[in-house]
Amino acid sequence: MLSKDEIKSSFLQQELTHEVLLNYIVDLKYEIELLKNKKTIQSKKVETNTEVCPQNPKMNFYEFNKNYLYPKIKHYLEIVFENDLFTGIKYLFENNMFENMPIYNSNGRITSFHIFENDTWTKLSTERLNKYIEQIIEEFMFVFNAEWIQVNQEKLLVDESYQEKYLKYMEKFVGNNSNHQEKIISQLKPFLAKLLKS
CATH class of the missing domain: 1.20.5 (Single alpha-helices involved in coiled-coils or other helix-helix interfaces)
Structure with a gap:
């Protein structure tokens, strides 16, 4: 110089x-x-x-799902019956947000999810995010089976109106084409990215 x-x-x-x-x-x-x-x-x-992680939550990601989120799914079956599975999952998350959750999104992009596990924040890979959403879909199916199919099993054998309801509700869960689950995943990722943005 x-x-x-x-x-x-x-x-x-x-x-x-x-x-x-x-x-x-x-x-x-x-x-x-x-x-x-x-x-x-x-x-x-x-x-x-430089991403600033939120403070450590009171429960880890596994506990959040098992003990907090999944037990509430049964309250969202009616929303699925009246609308669709995407709407049911959407309301499940919207109505169960709280401060300092063990999952957050750092910038609103679908590739920026972080979860709290093993006492640290970990970035969620796209593959793991997809598996997480698939798991939520499966949980809705399990709850539908336990809370509606099993409860109405006898009526399903003899009552035609229940058989029609079953077919209608089942279509809400599995869709009418082979890429139904992929469609839900692709809709949920940007929704969750925006909802969970810190």
């Missing part, structure tokens, strides 16, 4: 006309703008690469 005296002597070697001075000022202004822009880009990178 040149010292101030060296820069001054290099300028004095040329005739300092208005044109030469204007060129120096324009060059200097351009360099300043480049440096400002470079500094802004670097500071943005630092901000986005």
Whole structure:
């Protein structure tokens, strides 16, 4: 890097006309703008690469699902019956949010989920997120079986209206095409990313 005296002597070697001075000022202004822009880009990178994890929750991710979320699924069967499985899962999460949950999303993107397990925050891979949503879908199916099919088993054998209800409700869970589950997963990921954004 040149010292101030060296820069001054290099300028004095040329005739300092208005044109030469204007060129120096324009060059200097351009360099300043480049440096400002470079500094802004670097500071943005630092901000986005530094994720601040929430404080540790009172329960881990496994306990949250097993002891808190899954037992509440039975209260959302009617929503599935009246709407669809996606809506039931959506309401399950919306109505059971609390401060300092063991799952959060750092920036609203579907690739930025974190869960609290083994006393630390862990980033959730896309594959593991998909498996988690599949597990929620399975839990809804188990609850549907235990709370509605098993309870109404005798009526299903003799009452045609219950047989029709069963077919209608079953379609809400399994859909009418082979990619029903993938569709629910693709709908839930952005919904949860937004809902769980810290």
